[in-house]
Amino acid sequence: MTDQVWRYEGYEPARERLRESLCTLGNGYFATRGAAPECAADALHYPGTYVAGCYNRLTSTVAGRDVENEDLVNLPNWLPLRFRTDGGTWCTPDGTSLLSHRQSLDLRAGILERESRYLDAEGRTLHVRQLRLVHMADPHLAALRTEFTAEGWSGELEVESALDAAVSNSGVERYRELNGSHLTHVETGTADPHTVWMRCSTRTSGTRIGMAARLAAPETAIEARNEEHRAVQRFRLRLASGHAVTVDKTVALHTSRDPAIAEPLGAAVDRVSRAEGFAALVESHRTAWQHLWQKAELEVPGEAGEILRLHLFHVLQTLSPHTAELDVGVPARGLHGEAYRGHVFWDELFVLPYLNLHFPEVSRALLTYRHRRLGAARDAARAVGRAGAMYPWQSGSDGREETQEMHLNPRSGRWLPDHSRLQHHVGSAVAYNVWRYWEASGDSEFLHTKGAEMLLEIARFWADAATYDESLGRYRIRGVVGPDEYHDAYPDTKEPGLDDNAYTNVTAAWVLARALELLGSLPEPCRQELTEHTGIGRDDLSRWEDISRKLYVPFHSGVISQFKGYEELAALDWEHYRARYGDIRRLDRILEAEGDTVNRYQASKQADVLMLGYLFSPGELRALFARLGHRLDDETWSRTVDYYLHRTSHGSTLSGLVHGWVLARAKRADAWEYVQEALKGDVADLQGGTTGEGIHLGAMAGTLDLVQRGxxxxxxxxxxxxxxxxxxxxxxxxxxxxxxxxxxxxxxxxxxxxxxxxxxxxxxxxxxxxxxxxxxxxxxxxxxxxxxxxxxxxxxx
Missing domain, CATH: 2.60.420.10 (Maltose phosphorylase, domain 3)
Structure with missing residues (x-):
């Protein structure tokens, strides 16, 4: 790797999925994984193309019960382009004929280059060079240039290009028992010998997809034909030794979610027919990327800088200025794979603070995604007997709760109840991002309208969730799950949920205080209009003030307790498990496979209490605790950091980031160890195979923000x-x-x-x-x- 280019030398089948994720190309509207065009999906390769916000819902039978899941849909594969010397077998990197292979990702230009040399059965060498882009200026275009060179021989090469709808969502092994066939009503056709098209739709959401591909090749007869689920073009090239022959494939993609089109297929055929040649597309694509890099200039020396630029590249590909025109949220795994089903979690908490200071229009659009689903959040709160808005832990198309009710432990093969929907702190993350966006952008128009409506409804939910405990003289929030997903219940209890999670309670108090501050800052006519619109009365505000000062925060032995009763859990023999298993990041799976549960132990998956030091500066945090009637001095915070530092397995890529941030602010010499963990989480696939299922967008953006704000x-x-x-x-x-x-x-x-x-x-x-x-x-x-x-x-x- 260099400052500008991310390189891979040689072909390593075991790491191909990782490379495909890290070599994904996108433009904020759609993205395509960095798979080899000559390879179909199999155990080693997984070509995937995903349009932001294109979801579909299917029902599967799991452990004897019907389970409904919504997924970001793997759309038809536009990449296929395979080749073989006359009479030979199709060339693939997994065959014995691969002599050499290298690929490089030009971060500044957004272009993926691959070079391979193949040896055919007759001992002839074919050199293949490919350039690929997903256009940053026109978000509906992509292009692939392939150069074939015969080394020391002359003859014919057979080439086949295709659009392939015989795809499914099968990129995550633990989901493969579930229904992944999202596409239906596939039709293919030919506009002219050089242009083929395909249309289909998603099974239940009814999103219509149109795709068209145009070939440009030396004078040769192109045979276009329609196969089941494939639009195919075949032709032969005459190769002369040492002379490169070029084939360009330009693709257009539209869906029925797009504005200002009559229908997707017509729009795709029209766009591809009007698209410029490859050289012109490269020029306009490079210019668009140049403008992005100017707005997100980052100068960090050494290896850290190289990784940070890769992270920034993937953030910009997932959430570009084109995203500002869409109704989408922050997909936790980018547009790079199918892990987490493409859902929107709280990861925007780690992403928007970076975007606020570079692309505030994108931040506003991502917050507007949340506002459009405020009605669904209100419905969710009412369904559990609460006022206000309860945002879902996992969101997709329409804002309902998309968190699965069961999840698979790959170690034991058992399907287990999933209680992560109790992470109601996601609402505080939405409110936090509203407030920080306003502070950075000065966008009072948004804060006083959509932002205020969300902030007040989230505050209303927390006020209604809080119950007064006479014995403590404090308000309590019960039955929740904090950021540490290992703990979702008390030991030996049937009911899920924990009481008085410190992170949840402190952030809830912050939300209530900010809601009161907002109302107090508004001119009287605006305040009256807003309170009338939301139905908030004086009694509500008086209760909010009281709760914001009296929410219970548990302590033990001079440290902040993760939740009420955390200190009563058993100590874990960390050395035993490290010696036995080595990597114990996913301690929950290890213990469950042994018939045990992490709920019994003082062991956390990721930063929970310490998240408070990530969200708030030391001064803010001291003031927040003072409002709650506690003195949080440096000694107390230092003891708290030490306590959880030795009780966390870092089963999330976000954990190293938060620990590095907190330790740096505490001027601790061991901060760099965790910063490196955050930097290398995806590059080195530290979570053990997860990067191949999609990058971790929150961790990538968080490392950028570590430099920017941390x-x-x-x-x-x-x-x-x-x-x-x-x-x-x-x-x-x-x-x-x-x-x-x-x-x-x-x-x-x-x-x-x-x-x-x-x-x-x-x-x-x-x-x-x-x-x-x-x-x-x-x-x-x-x-x-x-x-x-x-x-x-x-x-x-």
Whole structure:
């Protein structure tokens, strides 16, 4: 790998799925995995194409019961292009004929290049070079260029190109017992010898898909024919030794969800017929990517910088400016695979803070996705006897709860009840993102309308969920699951849920306080209109104030308890399990396969209490606990960090990120170990095969935000940029550009002992920079070099 290009040398079948995920190309509208065009889906390869927000619901029989699941649909495969020398077998990298193989992903240009050399049965060598793009300027186009060169021989090459709808959702092994046949009513046809088309629809959601492919090849007769579920084009090329022969395949994709089209197939055929040639497409594609990189400039040296740029590349492919035109949320595994069924979780909590400072229009669209499903969240709350809005742990097309009721433990082969839908803290994540988006963008119009409506309804839910306990003189929230998904019930109880999860209660108190702050800041006519619209009365506000100050936060032995009774659980023999199993990230599966349950132990999957140190700066967290009547000093927080540091298995890619962030803020020397875990989670597939099922978008965006906000202490509040840097020795110098309240290209550069802030020239007001103990105002067109106090110097490694 280099600064700009991610490379793989040689062919490794066992790692092919991982490479396919990391070499996925997309544009925010759709994405295609980096599979070889000459390979069909099998145990090693999984070509997949996914359109953002294109879901379908199917029923499967699991463990004797009918289970309904909604999936992001694997659409027809547009990649197929296979070839063989005259009379030979089709070339594939898994055959004995592969002599060499390499592929490289150009991050700046968004182009995947593959080079392979094949040896046929007669000892002739064929060199194949391919360039692939999913167009960033026109989100409905993709293109594949293939160059064939005969090395030391001349003769004919047979080539077959196709659009293939004989696909299913089968990319995740543990889902394969479930119904994955989402496409139906497949039709194929020919517009002209160079253009074939395909249309189909999803079985239950009724989304219609249109796809068309146009071939450009040297003068040769192209035979176009229709097969079952395939639109096929075959032709022969005459190769002369040492001379490259080029075949270009351009594809257009539309669905019935698209605006401003009559119908998908006609739109696809029309678009592909008008598409420019490959060279022109590459030029406009490169230009679009150049504009994205300008808005998301990131300068970090070394290996960390290389990985961060790969992460940024995949964030931009999943959530580009094209996303702002769509009704979609943040898919936890990107548009890169089928894990988590393409659902939307709380991962936006780790994604939007980065986008807010670069592409606020995308953040607004992602929050609008939540607002459009506010009605479904209200319905969900009413269904459990609550007021307000209860957002689902997993969301898809229409905002209903998509969390499966059962999940498979691959170790034991058993299907088990899934209680993760009790993670109601997802509502606090939605509210948090509303507030942080407003602080970064200054978009008061959104905050005072859609944002306010969501924030108030989530506050209403928490107020209704809280019950007063006379013996404690506190309000309690019972029967929930926190971020640590290992614990979903108390030992030896049949009812799921836990009481007084600290993260849930503290964030609920924060939501209530922000809702009150918002209402207090509005002009009287706006406040009256909003409270009348939502039905919130004075008694409600008085109760919210009381709850926001009296929610119960359990403590034990001078540390914050993850939930009431956590300290009473048994201690786990961590060394025994590490010695026996090695990788114990998924400790829950290990224990269940042994007939045990992690609910019995002080063992967490991922950061739970420590998430509070990720969301809130030290000052904010102290103020939040003070509002709740607790003194959270440095010693208490340090003890809390130490306590959970030794009781967490990091079964989530988000856990290393949060621990690295928290430890860096605490100026701990072991922070870098966890930062590296976060950086390499997908690149090295640390979770053991999960990256091949789709990248972890929240962790990737979170590492970017670690540099942007975590290490700089950057906050956007009170109309100013607040900075409190904590440089790591391993990341002591870096720079990035942000967009802040209409200022495009505000540049921050950190190096040991110095911070430079440059504001681009404009007619806007100066930016106030708040540092501990001083305020600096930087006018447009100016830069300011700030000396940092000695305690801000990076610690020795």
């Amino acid at each position: 290490l700089t202490g950057l906050e956007t509040r009170g109309g100013a940029l607040w900075l409190d840097p904590v440089p790591l020795p391993e990341l002591s110098e870096y720079g990035f550009t942000i967009r802040y309240r209409g200022h495009w290209g505000v540049r921050l550069h950190m190096r040991p002992g110095r911070l430079n802030v440059r504001v681009p020239d404009s007619d806007r007001a100066p930016i106030d920079i708040e540092l501990p103990g001083r305020t600096v105002s930087v006018a447009p067109g100016e830069s300011c070099e700030l000396a940092l106090p000695h305690h801000w110097q990076p610690r020795s490694a």
